[in-house]
Amino acid sequence: MTVRELLYDKKLFIFDMDGTIYLGEQPFSFAVSFINKLRLSGRRVLFFTNNASHTSPYYFKKLERLGFSPRKDEILTSGDVTAEFLLRHRAGKTVYLVGTDELYDDWAAKGVKLSRNGEGAEIVVTSFDTSLTYEKLSVACKLVRGGAEYLSTHPDFNCPTEDGFIPDSGAIAAFVTASTGVVPRYFGKPYPETVDMIKEVTGAKTHEICIFGDRLYTDIATGRRAGITSVLVLTGETKISDVEAAKEDNRPDLIIPSLADADEALFA
Numbered sequence: 001m002t003v004r005e006l007l008y009d010k011k012l013f014i015f016d017m018d019g020t021i022y023l024g025e026q027p028f029s030f031a032v033s034f035i036n037k038l039r040l041s042g043r044r045v046l047f048f049t050n051n052a053s054h055t056s057p058y059y060f061k062k063l064e065r066l067g068f069s070p071r072k073d074e075i076l077t078s079g080d081v082t083a084e085f086l087l088r089h090r091a092g093k094t095v096y097l098v099g100t101d102e103l104y105d106d107w108a109a110k111g112v113k114l115s116r117n118g119e120g121a122e123i124v125v126t127s128f129d130t131s132l133t134y135e136k137l138s139v140a141c142k143l144v145r146g147g148a149e150y151l152s153t154h155p156d157f158n159c160p161t162e163d164g165f166i167p168d169s170g171a172i173a174a175f176v177t178a179s180t181g182v183v184p185r186y187f188g189k190p191y192p193e194t195v196d197m198i199k200e201v202t203g204a205k206t207h208e209i210c211i212f213g214d215r216l217y218t219d220i221a222t223g224r225r226a227g228i229t230s231v232l233v234l235t236g237e238t239k240i241s242d243v244e245a246a247k248e249d250n251r252p253d254l255i256i257p258s259l260a261d262a263d264e265a266l267f268a
Contacts, residue, residue, distance in 0.1 A: 019236020052079030078188025154188030190221035
């Protein structure tokens with residue numbers, strides 16, 4: 001099956017951000033072009049990132065600044081999915097969040113009950129925390145050892161930037177797991193809560209959706225587990241050798257060098 005045949009009838013195009021449409025503050029011009037053409041053709045676009053160090057309003061401004069002309073209903077993060085889970089399924093429970101102040105304030109505004117110092121916390125959530133301290137980790141580990149439920153916004157070990165990779169949420173969770181022996185329940189990609197929320201928000205059906213990303217164990221695994229078409233781009237973390245070594249359920253339906261190839265296939 002050609003790239004065009006695989007993608008032509010899709011109605012919702014989900015895009016990872018870091019490594020797929022930009023690196024840090026460097027947008028891929030071909031990604032801007034492709035996404036604009038998708039909108040003009042009547043197809044829907046959704047930006048989804050596992051990076052919960054920032055919130056949807058931050059990503060709206062960033063995507064706007066980088067030339068992607070986003071709409072406010074086109075953006076979701078793993079932080080949004082995790083907060084929604086807490087509000088729906090852990091209502092009233094106190095949460096200790098290892099995350100940025102930006103994420104903390106966003107969750108507080110949404111109504112998640114938070115403890116700044118961990119006192120009274122029944123749930124620990126770790127995320128991609130660029131303000132991480134040893135004290136935060138120590139409090140989190142103490143609470144988890146004491147029986148607090150342990151959640152993580154997303155499993156990514158590294159975050160790609162224009163200067164290389166930096167430790168991400170999965171690496172922080174690995175620290176807590178190494179100390180406590182407890183593995184968290186993860187959200188974000190590739191977990192089912194993410195796809196369920198996307199379907200609920202967009203109204204799209206499984207066969208109408210495709211996802212583009214640069215990571216096998218998050219972006220591509222999301223597609224494989226949910227039965228949606230997955231497309232790997234080679235502009236971020238993954239190399240061809242990684243695909244060859246991957247398990248079958250982490251292999252994409254399609255591999256392309258970049259979104260420029262998808263643009264050419266659909267709109268040349």
